Amino acid sequence: MRGWIERTVRTDVQARTAYAVADPGTAIRLNQMENPFGWPADLWRACMESLSGAEINRYPDAAGRELIAAIRAHDDLDDAWGVMLGNGSDEIIQPLIQAICDGARPVMAPAPSFVMFEVIAGQCRVPYVGVDLNRDFSLDADGLIAAMQRHNPALLFLAQPNNPTGNLYDEADLRRVIEACPGLVIIDEAYGPFSSRNHQSWLGQYPNLLVMRTFSKMGLAGLRCGYLVGDVAWIEQINKVRLPYNLGVLNQAVARFALTEGRAVLAQQSAALRVGRDQLFDALSARGLRVHPSEANFMLLEVDQPSAVNASIAAQGVLIKDLSKAHPMLARCLRVSIGTDAENAAFLAALDVALKAQR
Ligand SMILES: Cc1ncc(COP(=O)(O)O)c(C=O)c1O
Incomplete structure (x- = not known):
């Protein structure tokens, strides 16, 4: 089998790695710029009915x-x-x-x-x-x-x-x-x-x-x-x-x-994320961290040892993205998506623990 693959699959494809996303399990997911809010039950019900x-x-x-x-x-x-x-x-x-x-x-x-x-x-x-x-x-x-x-x-x-x-x-x-x-x-x-x-x-x-x-x-x-x-x-x-x-x-x-039918709910959710983004920006800045102003539903922050900080935050059950190897300009950068207020608070608490461990 291996010989067949080596002979037949394009060599540049063989050299690639597939786009892999680890199973998040029960972790808080602030790594993929998702909207964290679900739909109200009545909207879901109406949606299901519309699909019948x-x-x-x-x-x-x-x-x-x-x-x-x-x-x-x-x-x-x-x-x-x-x-x-x-x-x-x-x-x-x-x-x-x-x-x-x-x-x-x-x-x-x-x-x-x-x-x-x-x-x-x-x-x-x-x-x-x-x-x-x-x-x-x-x-x-x-x-x-x-x-x-x-x-x-x-x-x-x-x-x-x-x-x-x-x-x-x-x-x-x-x-x-x-x-x-x-x-x-x-x-x-x-x-x-x-x-x-x-x-x-x-x-x-x-x-x-x-x-x-x-x-x-x-x-x-x-x-x-x-x-x-x-x-x-x-x-x-x-x-x-x-x-x-x-x-x-x-x-x-x-x-x-x-x-x-869901337009108003989606618009409210995006508005809430914009508010959450500004609050998270302030909370990170107040910690003396360099944070990059964002027009999106995520932001970049800079820390001394991004991979270690990311690993500590992940070990505490919050997933964010370590970008320190992605580009030389991002060598100090972590990217965090905006979550619910509770998720943002959990992220900040985990970040505080991670930063304290560094000192
Ligand atoms: C700039 C940009 N464009 C496009 C996409 C792809 O989005 P989707 O395929 O979910 O529509 C992403 C996803 O992260 C993105 O960051």
Whole structure:
């Protein structure tokens, strides 16, 4: 068997490690930027009732018409813009790269940024170039523009707010970069529900811009529902390489219900997370720690021995993310998602114990 695998599986795939997520058990999960709140019982009941009779014997609507109509209403998107659905926005990165990149011109993104841009480019055998942010995590627009002139990217991903840094880039820098990009630019607004800026109105201003969104962070991570918005002519091309039926009947139906009947609850939950974020920022700053202001539902904090601190916090039953090995600029960084008030308090208590043990 081993010989067969070595002879037949692509060598670059053999060299990869699968995306692994450890079983969280009963730990408090502040490591994946999830919304920690469930739904009220009456909303769940109404959702279940709405699913009765769902035609799971049939293939789903491949075009996702009803869900897209709900997305348009939710985001106030008029029919001039095309929308393509993905099984999470993760999944959309792949058809984007497949449709745009021929393998010669690279995918580019600032660094550090969302890891899946690089991972999926690698899986598609497309070169990837990351261009470092400035030390304060602002966009090095001149550096990125110079790198784009050198590398001629086919695709540029700009996560706004950025993961893992949590910030928005200066608007004028962002505009300069989009204008200078010789390829297609994707603004990834995964953390849009927590951000003070969105870029929907920019779509009409740049012929090479699309916006990617997801409902994961605002409370539907388990549904896997992301989408790409932009000129219908762009969406038409990228849609050609999307797998048909990528969102199941139940996913589409629950997402549609959530965006309509559940809309107010989801909006309240995002608002509560924004408040929790500001409180957590203050609590961490009050401990004398360097904390990076965030427009997302997570934040970065700096500590002296991040891996040891992370291990201690995990041993106390709270999962956060140690990013100290992810990029040299993150050498002191831990990322914590915003949880419920009780979860945030548990995290702070565990952090205090971990920091005390260091002294
Ligand atoms: C910037 C960014 N984009 C996209 C995603 C993917 O989200 P999903 O696949 O859940 O829609 C994430 C997830 O963490 C992210 O941080």
